[in-house]
Amino acid sequence: DADVTQTPRNRITKTGKRIMLECSQTKGHDRMYWYRQDPGLGLRLIYYSFDVKDINKGEISDGYSVSRQAQAKFSLSLESAIPNQTALYFCATSDPNRRGDVEQFFGPGTRLTVL
């Protein structure tokens, strides 16, 4: 079974709709991240969380919100989706204390299309 899972894997929605992307992990890691990937732009950090009570904005947080429901769950919400939020979204986890480095482990991604 995958250590980091994302649901849904694909989603098509309309402008103005609220949408939630979910991420779950069984790795026992404290740190979780949300990225978006756009062609030619690489991965850009949206939000990150170092533990259940800690939420931090990343490089491109405008238009997004997150919720860390438990150590294993980190959700990304688009309150009112717009077409330029069409992208591939990745969740990742890491545990520097346990591994001694900052390697991140990625989920399979969610492809979101906003019409």
Added chain:
Amino acid sequence: AQSVTQLGSHVSVSEGALVLLRCNYSSSVPPYLFWYVQYPNQGLQLLLKYTSAATLVKGINGFEAEFKKSETSFHLTKPSAHMSDAAEYFCAVGDYGGSQGNLIFGKGTKLSVKP
């Protein structure tokens, strides 16, 4: 602040030829450096990482990278390309600024392998 530059958004090689993907980084502290690979329609998979041990790092699938502090480089190489190496490759540096443990990603290099 840390940053990563990948030279060449697209690289094309013939099967059996040398693969060289370039990555230069900027960091005010000793960095952690990573190469991730993304196969079509998949998430990111760790290829190899540098964590201040040996400067020549060997990864999966015959890839290796050499950390050169004087050149601030961490180029990825493989002696002989296979068709299965066609993918997008991302270089990343560990961010030890205000957000310890975060990764800064390059914009990616798409590798094509010609028969």
